[in-house]
Amino acid sequence: MGYSMVETGRTGQTERTGIVLDAKCLLHDPGPNHPESSKRLAVLMNAMQSAPMKKLQLVSLDLRDASIEEIERVHTAAYVERLERARGRRQIIDPDTMAGPRSFEAAVRAAGCAISATEAVARGDVRNAFALVRPPGHHARPDIGMGFCLFNNVAIAARHAQATLGMRRIAIVDFDVHHGNGTQEAFYADPSVLYVSTHQAMHFPGTGELEETGEGAGVGRTLNIPLMAGHGDREYDAIYGGLIARVLEQYRPDLILVSAGFDIFEADSYGGMQVSLTGIVQIAGHLKMTADQVCDGRLVFVLEGGYHLGGLGEGVQACLQVLTGYRPVRESRGPLMGLPLGDGIQAVAIAQRFFTL
Secondary structure (H helix, E strand, O other): OOOOOEEOOOOOOEEOEEEEEOHHHHHOOOOOOOOOOOHHHHHHHHHHOOHHHHHHOOEEOOOOOOOHHHHOOOOOHHHHHHHHHOOOOOEEEEOOEEEOOOHHHHHHHHHHHHHHHHHHHHHOOOOEEEEEOOOOOOOOEOOEOEOOEOOOHHHHHHHHHHHHOOOOOEEEEEOOOOOOHHHHHHHOOOOOEEEEEEEEOOOOOOOOOOOOOOOHHHOOOEEEEEEOOOOEHHHHHHHHHOHHHHHHHHHOOOEEEEEEOHHHEOOOOOOOOEEOHHHHHHHHHHHHHHHHHHOOOOEEEEEOOOOOHHHHHHHHHHHHHHHHOOOOOOOOOOOOOOOOOOHHHHHHHHHHHHOOO
16 A cells, blocks of 8 residues: 555654555455445445545555464464365354355454564554454454454464564453453463453453453453443543553553454444544543553554444544544543443452552
8 A cells, every 4th residue: 555654743753553454354255234244344445545544654564364373372273274174165153153255365364464563563663553354353262253253363463472573461452342252261361461351241242241350370461341331432531541551551561452343433233332433532542652651652453343334434544543643642641440430440449459550
């Protein structure tokens, strides 16, 4: 796409923001009328050609497949083989998840694009990056896909960063409306990966309760913040600018990966949250600010859900504007929680078991 860099609107400094967007991810076909359709990526491809996005001068990053070795750092060989054997035909993974004739090609490319974005940030080629990929990944468990997901792109990128890029401590922050059960499972006993999730309580896939905090050496390295439907900009702003910012500042990861799910958008029928475009900007702003403070800006967004096409397109564009610095964000930190949020307040109490907040 031939992107370079942009001057920030706030500081006058330059920020290099990478983007990975590959037509090969369109090859995944989960069947007619499926919400996770190729239209999701087509909308983003069109948006990237708009005048506002071209003004950002994003850095186009390398496109590549993930290797089987890279995928098997997270997924079992039996599951990877099962998907590979299905090439050329359809395979039902679960009632919501279908692999089409070329879905394996798309899935290895999606994981590879997440790795490519992570490599570019780790090398310092760009300060931060966004991998616009499908199929999504955060529900994919080590031994099976589910919830529209085939391979867990964020988890694969995290393990790659640790195995080959010298990153010891990784934080994964997930703002999708659904809990990333696959990501949690992959790292549940691992203290070297912090998993933090805000998600709609009592919603698919039924995991992500407050008391799910890790096991063994990983106790205290999973923080779930389940929220009742109806929460919006004020609540998310308070949580990301308060509790999550403080947890990340204390954990001090070498890299922050973000499972970016735009189904928190107020018009998305697959969730019940009321987050507007302003709320998306606030979330992205808090994450960028925290990354700037704790890990030299190393921040990689990886696309997860988002099924209202207008909300998805606008949300991704807003995040890219934040990442480049084109859209200024508030520099102030909010109170620890800031609002009486029920489960949110309980999440503070649980976090205080493991972090000095």
